[in-house]
Amino acid sequence: MTKLAYLHEPGVLQNLRCRFDINEIYTYTGGILIAINPFQRLPHLYENRVMEKYKGASVGELSPHPFAIADSAYRQMIKEQISQAILVSGESGAGKTESTKMLMQYLAFMGGRNNNTGERSVEQKVLESNPVLEAFGNAKTVRNNNSSRFGKFVEIQFDGRGRISGAAIRTYLLERSRVCQVSDPERNYHCFYMLCAAPPEVKVSLSFNNSHLV
Numbered sequence: 001m002t003k004l005a006y007l008h009e010p011g012v013l014q015n016l017r018c019r020f021d022i023n024e025i026y027t028y029t030g031g032i033l034i035a036i037n038p039f040q041r042l043p044h045l046y047e048n049r050v051m052e053k054y055k056g057a058s059v060g061e062l063s064p065h066p067f068a069i070a071d072s073a074y075r076q077m078i079k080e081q082i083s084q085a086i087l088v089s090g091e092s093g094a095g096k097t098e099s100t101k102m103l104m105q106y107l108a109f110m111g112g113r114n115n116n117t118g119e120r121s122v123e124q125k126v127l128e129s130n131p132v133l134e135a136f137g138n139a140k141t142v143r144n145n146n147s148s149r150f151g152k153f154v155e156i157q158f159d160g161r162g163r164i165s166g167a168a169i170r171t172y173l174l175e176r177s178r179v180c181q182v183s184d185p186e187r188n189y190h191c192f193y194m195l196c197a198a199p200p201e202v203k204v205s206l207s208f209n210n211s212h213l214v
Contacts, residue, residue: 001029026064033069037095046102051109066099070106078162093144101130107156111164126167135194137171139178140187149175
């Protein structure tokens with residue numbers, strides 16, 4: 001983006017549109033990565049072989065990608081021995097949740113341990129925490145069927161050798177009014193509907209029945 005002759009709003013939007021038309025959904029603006037939600041699954045962009053390709057590559061050396069941002073932060077952390085932060089921001093439906101998953105997927109790939117015990121590894125547990133958080137913090141809105149209605153700070157902890165040793169997740173800005181007042185056609189948080197669809201034995205164990213939900 002910084003190579004544009006005229007860096008103004010029409011030029012930026014035209015550049016993004018031209019790249020999107022050729023299925024380039026990521027674009028750099030210096031050290032910032034701009035992502036445009038393609039509203040479709042693109043699994044080939046996030047395979048293990050793609051992660052291998054970005055491992056150790058400098059930002060700008062390969063096509064723009066969340067893996068490049070995550071790799072840069074990881075290597076900077078190892079080199080300088082200080083914490084790094086990646087900020088993911090954008091409008092509702094822009095793809096922030098999915099972008100965060102890709103960043104975490106790459107960090108888990110880089111910081112994973114060899115686990116021969118048959119138990120779930122720390123990085124697996126970190127990745128598997130996402131659906132649980134989404135159940136309690138995501139809801140259907142007019143613009144997005146799986147909109148994050150809360151902010152979260154995800155801290156992934158590494159040991160001295162760059163291996164994942166733990167994680168902490170703090171939530172903030174939760175849209176509490178959605179619990180008691182929802183405007184049609186929007187919905188409450190996913191967890192309520194999951195409870196309604198749960199098997200009878202689960203509902204009994206939780207002392208829950210559908211009549212509790214109005």
